[in-house]
Amino acid sequence: MARPDTLFRSAEMSLVQLYVPTEIGRETVSALGEVGLMQFRDLNEETSAFQRTFTKEIRRLDNVERQLRFFAAQMEKNNISVRPVPGNGQLAAAPSSAEIDTLNQRAEAMEARIIQLNNSYETLQKRWVELIEYRWVLREAGGFFDRAHHQADDIRRGSTDEPTAPLLEDIENLPQTPGAGQGELSFQTMNIGFVSGVIPRERIAAFERILWRTLRGNLYMNQSEIEEPMTDPATGEDVHKNVFVIFAHGKEILSKIRKISESLGADLYSVDEDANLRRDQLLEVNNRISDLRSVLDNTKNTLDAELRMIANDLAGWMVVIKKEKAVYQTLNRFNYDAARKYLVAEGWLPKSALPLIQNTLREVTDQARIQVPSIMNELKTSRTPPTYIKTNKFTEGFQTIINAYGTAKYQEVNPGLATIVTFPFLFAVMFGDIGHGFLMALAAAAMIYYEKNLIGKKVQELFDMAFFGRYIMLLMGVFSIYTGFIYNDIFSKPVTLFESAWEWPEHFEKGQPIEATKKDGYVYPFGIDWNWHPAENNLLFTNSYKMKLSIIMGWAHMTYSLCLSQYNHRFFRSRIDTIGNFIPGMLFLQSIFGYLVMCMIYKWTVDWVAIGKPAPSLLNMLINMFLSPGTIEDQLYPGQKPIQIILTLIAAVCIPWMLLLKPLWLRHEHNKHRAQGYRGIGEVSRVSALGDDDDDHLNSRPSEDSDAVGHAFLAEELHEEEEFDFSEEMIHQVIHTIEFCLNCVSHTASYLRLWALSLAHAQLSAVLWTMTIGLAFGPTGTLGVIMTVVLFAMWFTLTIAILVVMEGTSAMLHSLRLHWVEAMSKFFIGDGVPFEPFSFTLLLEEESAG
Amino acid sequence: MVLISFCRWSIFVGLFIVVAASVAAYIFAPKGENQTIWRSSLILAFAACYIMWALTLLAQLHPLIVPRRTDARPEGGFSSSQPAAAF
Secondary structure (H helix, E strand, O other): OOOOOOOOEOOOEEEEEEEEEHHHHHHHHHHHHHHOOOEEOOOOOOOOHHHOOOHHHHHHHHHHHHHHHHHHHHHHHOOOOOOOOOOOOOOOOOOOHHHHHHHHHHHHHHHHHHHHHHHHHHHHHHHHHHHHHHHHHHHHHHHHHHHHHHHHHHHHHHHHOOOOOOOOOOHHHOOOOOOOHHHHOOHHHHOEEEEEEEEEHHHHHHHHHHHHHHHOOOOEEEEEEOOOOEEOOOOOOEEOEEEEEEEEEOHHHHHHHHHHHHHOOOEEOOOOOOHHHHHHHHHHHHHHHHHHHHHHHHHHHHHHHHHHHHHHHHHHHHHHHHHHHHHHHHHOOOEEOOOOOEEEEEEEEEHHHHHHHHHHHHHHHHHHOOOOOOEEEEEOOOOOOOEOOOOOOOHHHHHHHHHHHOOOOOOOEOOHHHHHHHHHHHHHHHHOOHHHHHHHHHHHHHHHHOHHHHOOOOOOHHHHHHHHOHHHHHHHHHHHHHHHHHHOOEOOEOOOOOOOOEEOOOOOOOOOOEEOEEOOOOOOOOOOOHHHOOOOOHHHHHHHHHHHHHHHHHHHHHHHHHHHHHHHHHHOOOHHHHHHHHHHHHHHHHHHHHHHHHHHHHHHHOOHHHHOOOOOOHHHHHHHHHHOOOOOOOOOOOOHHHHHHHHHHHHHHHHHHHHHHHHHHHHHHHHHHHHOOOOOOOOOOOOOOOHHHHHHHHHOOOOOOOOOHHHHHHHHHOOOOOOOOHHHHHHHHHHHHHHHHHHHHHHHHHOHHHHHHHHHHHHHHHHHHHHOHHHHHOOOHHHHHHHHHHHHHHHHHHHHHHHHHHHHHHHHHHHHHHHHHHHHHHOOOOOOOEOOOOOHHHHHHHHHHO | OHHHHHHOOHHHHHHHHHHHHHHHHHHHOOOOOOHHHHHHHHHHHHHHHHHHHHHHHHHOOOOOOOOEEOOOOOOOOOOOOOOOOOO
16 A cells, blocks of 8 residues: 555555355345445356346345335325435344344235235225215115106106107206106006116216117116215225116116116116115115224224334335345355355455455454355456545535546546636636625535535435535635635625725816826736726726636646646656657647747736837737748847747647657567567467467466366456557557647637636626616615615526526536546546445435435 | 835735745645645645736736726716725
């Protein structure tokens, strides 16, 4: 352990092999899952999922998991909330396998019990609904029968005599004659039968239509709505239903009616036409309903009690089962040794975690009181280890910005470290305003203050994103306050912290244009002088200042990033990259843009007005430097001509240098190696007459049966050297050179977005001020008060919504781009594989997130 | 007028202060696994802030244009949108 793990590089990893006694395999993996710092390699890649050792156990756990999910679904149905596990499942370390077995049995028994309870409850519920419906039919039927008696004659006549005559005349039109002689006759004697039942209300129209068509009107139908909705026991939904009684003449017709009603989902109930019998029926039904009610309540209570008991432990069990399943899935990646006494595992872990893992292994062995210890040994390998960058809650957000672009190559310079400052700072250059920065910092500080309560909670997508980046936001806010002081902007107004460097003339006429004069030898010490703010030519000044500022910032950022590439070259001991890439690249960048920056600063230091010379245009100077070397329009400094010619030559030399040196040197090295007789493994020598034998010998793997089976997979570790291909190397370098040179220009120009966005932000906030709250300062009295309140509210809302949230997002995206494209292209390789340790914490987090 | 005499060398005085602060940040960064983060972030932040401040100062050293306005009122100072000019 030479270096401690820092954010600067990904942690040093080692590949280890574990020999774990088969008896404690489960316990060991479980303990390692709690530590969560080891990524196990799959040693059975060629084995399909079904052929692996622990498939049976996983199946069993899947079943338990399904049962637990079934309980959860039942609880949701019965409105019982699951008690959450405190601390998101950080409970009870690995449970013993006996515990798992008990859990399995309990789940089994409880599932059976709940299913049984559910079934009986559903049956009872169905009976209950039926009885209720029956009661309604009985109640409503009485009225129908009374009315039907008056119509009985019509029904008979209509159906027998004239098919064309209307079957029924409007009931209301007929005079009501209760107790009239004919009404007293029973239907039976009149050969009229009836069908009574209940049907869902939405079907009633279709029902009527079908009946009418099939029976050609030979029926008399009565119906009424049931006010209270019926609950469907199967789905638990409320259904509105109607009671109907259909009178008709003849047996066939009646059976037809029955069939139609049943096919349309009606429930038929038999009702007696005699009023006295009906009363008895009603009484009996009422009794049965009250009996059933008490049984139903009992069943429901038992079910609820049962579920509530489960609800207390369900979340915990869920966690236990998930962990257990993960353990077996990991065990499936392991191999057995020849005697099947040991499980053999292979995996990556950070070097710094080696003692911790060793301790964990020892503890497990001690607890199990097993004489044979687990063995861990480090393997030497040429495989590329995974990239593991340890983050904390502060650095996590910044590292995520980098990881969103790509995973860093193993042990290369991690851009995340510099991003902590450069990302919020470049943001602040675009967002510079004390007020807006303060609001942002305040919001971030509030989120950090309440982070314990907010963490792991899903509120709303935008908020969750802001919460995840709360530390980024805090720094963005703080740096925006700083750049706000530099730009001297607080909600677009200036701050008069220091004495101004400008003096306005004492006497002048109203409306007469006046110009300020500069105090001799005094410069406004911090930020932009506040006297620029109300000036008409304010924009002219800030424009030129911010443009130059953004170029210099960009140059500094790119130079810094390019220097990081040198750290990579040195770390990977690639001298040729230093000489063939870094040095010419740096010279090229500095001889053009470094020179431009120097000129800008020099130009600022010269008092051009005092010496009476025209201030030279630097842009023209730079263009002329390349288009017509040697011509100088306005001299910036003496000796400018030779210096510019030399710089142009340096830049010109750098291009072929960068283009040719590295590939030619690599070819030279390669040829030298070949001359010494080395050769890549894949290459076949065609010179030898025994070429085939040679080939076989080279490609055959070390015999697998001669060694322990556990070592078989080590054969893969054979060093695979890439074949050298000059043309490929050349093409790669040509692309790199062209890209680098063009990017120097385009990336510098790209940093001008700092200028554009900061100007836009300042102008937008000034416009917002004048168009809202600025208007309120004119009027006085009541109007003035109302206007101030209303316009302030408007101004504040728009400031938050547009200037802080919208402009902030846009500035953030631009800063993101400057990092991903302009800075990271200078040094970031990013072809790494992320480290995915077997960790219960990560596993459960993923579960709750997904 | 300490500020005026201070001004000519202020860029270098500022640089000195920032370098001193950076050295202090390097030395006094809290030990532990976050030491690198403290050191790098503080020094980078100081450097970035210094660049920004120094450039702003340089840009106002010998300005090529002067502030100009027409909305000023002769007596009683200036219009409302402007801070008091008299010192």
